[in-house]
Amino acid sequence: MVRTPCCEKMGMKKGPWTPEEDQILISFIQNYGHGNWRALPKQAGLLRCGKSCRLRWINYLRPDIKRGKFSEDEEQIIIKLHQILGNRWSAIAARLPGRTDNEIKNFWNTHLKKKLSKLTPSNVPTYDISTSTAPALISLQEAQLYSSATSHTTKMQAEVSSREVSTVDAPTASSTVDVDPGFQYAISLDSIGETSSSRHSWKNLNEEMEFWYNICL
DNA sequence: AAAACCGACAACCGCGCAGAA
DNA sequence: ATTCTGCGCGGTTGTCGGTTT
Incomplete structure (x- = not known):
């Protein structure tokens, strides 16, 4: 079976998100939710693929994201959980409210x-x-x-x-x-x-x- | 002051899985 | 039972800002 690309490459913007794009994504999700990530960019008028929108929302724009330095407690929890779960970042993130898997992964690696x-x-x-x-x-x-x-x-x-x-x-x-x-x-x-x-x-x-x-x- | 280097983190890519058709 | 589609995950890469030379 041939996997279709996650998005049409033609015309899709890549790279860092601009504040304008962020605002469009935030207000669209606030108004309509994100039922279908693939369809979302078109509906919202964004030149991004659904995957990119999802990532941006989950890792950065979500209102419940806790940004800033990891506390000592969080650090210890990450270390402990990593002992057991290995690189299952999403599972580790599930134990740290407000932290994303990507954030934890980066924190671990750096x-x-x-x-x-x-x-x-x-x-x-x-x-x-x-x-x-x-x-x-x-x-x-x-x-x-x-x-x-x-x-x-x-x-x-x-x-x-x-x-x-x-x-x-x-x-x-x-x-x-x-x-x-x-x-x-x-x-x-x-x-x-x-x-x-x-x-x-x-x-x-x-x-x-x-x-x-x-x-x- | 400018170039090179480095670290941090945002974003992308490819894969596997689940569920729908 | 098979194929297709979308989502989520983890690894990797790209970008940017700070520091060093």
């Missing part, structure tokens, strides 16, 4: 990654994925040490994606978290009272987030 990498990479734990004796959760310190040891791309991808979790079951007894070459972590859910026989049935991502959040914070 501040936290650097900050954590300054710590001494000693006693970095190495857990073999094949063993089931891994700790229940990676502590904050361990995560920091891990990040410092892998100053390049800190990439932790949960094997079980958010969508899978949200529609099927919770992660199985020993869900693996795939990290950069050289390190493999295993989060043993058994050791946090989560056995295969008494698994949660995740109804949605929020429920999953609630679960992880309560454990970690």
